[in-house]
Amino acid sequence: MSNPQTSQTQTYHAILDALNHLINVVAKLRSPEGGCPWDLAQTPQTLIPYVIEEAYEVVHAIRSEDQKAIVEELGDLLLQVVLQAQIAQDYGYFNLQEVAEGITEKLIRRHPHVFGDVAVENSEEVRQNWDKIKAEEKGETPEMAQLLSRKLERYNRTLPPLMASSKISVKAAKAGFEWKNIDGVWEKFNEELTEFKESLETDNKAHQQSELGDLLFTIINIARWYNLDASEALAGTNKRFIQRLSKMEKFANRPLTDYDLEDLEKLWQQAKKQLN
Incomplete structure (x- = not known):
């Protein structure tokens, strides 16, 4: 009869071996001697579109519940992490070890109910503790962390525009930035549509972009009123x-x-x- 602990240890070492092989392959691709010209030409900035694309591919695979596709797409996303770390190491900025240690320390620090002596009753208390610790890490006071503008700016900074707008719309409505009824939303839509059409009669591209954004944001608000997901x-x-x-x-x-x-x-x- 196999020993569960031995089996777990073997799995652990197999995972480490696989990760180490990937790291070595990426290092070889980035090597000035015999490496790949395409990989050598990449910078953290040129790889940004691939990071975003691979993240979306992972989401699509998960939604499809195709386990083989999930494995493949997670691998592609992992490659982006390893490649970014390798490029940073080549520049002398940081390496993959620092990335792994950083996220590990963060997880331990933000889960004092698991790795410390803090008691929690439910997932809501876990979230509150997480937000409090995160604010402390950034040098924010509890009052600053609770500012609506701070929360919305995080959405704008970290999420794709359409998803960010949906989140911003929900949070703003809960804070009181809301119409009394759906008629008000439709009035706003017609107002923004008119302003957008008027902007197209000018040569001001920045103004046109601004009005288009206002119109799209209003459509997202309409979706929220009807409990629809714009994304x-x-x-x-x-x-x-x-x-x-x-x-x-x-x-x-x-x-x-x-x-x-x-x-x-x-x-x-x-x-x-x-x-x-």
Whole structure:
């Protein structure tokens, strides 16, 4: 009969071996002697789009519940972490050890109910402790940490714009920045739509961008009033558009660029009907 502790130790060492192999492979890719020209040309800044893309790929895989895809996408995301750390090490900034030690220390520090003697009753108390410790780490007073603007700025800084807007909308509404009824929201939408249209009649690109942002934010507020998720809604639209486009390409007997708008519309309706 196998010893559970021995089995766990073997698994632990296998994981360390796999991580060490990955680290060595990335180091080789970044080596000036025999490394990969593409990897050597990368900087922390040039890799930003890949970090974002891989994070979204992980989310998509998790939602699909495809375990094989989840493993693959988590690997791609892990690569970005290791590669960023390797580049930083090449520049003499920090290394992967510091990254691992930093997050480990943070987890221990922010879970005093697990690694210390703090008692908690529920997950809400855990969250409150987390926020308090986080504020102390940043040198903020409890009052500063509770400022609505501070909370909203964190959303704006750390989340994709659409998701950040949804979070900001919810938090602002709870703080009292809310219409009395849905009619007020629709009035605001019509107001912002008019202002956006007016901005398009000018040559001021910054103003146009600003008005477009106001209009989108109002739409997100409408979604909140109807208990709809704007991010999920847009993701669904993107998926349907691609599916219909794929059907159109199957129906077409030549490249879509060779069709005029009227024929493209016919193909679109044909694809839409079949998918529905």
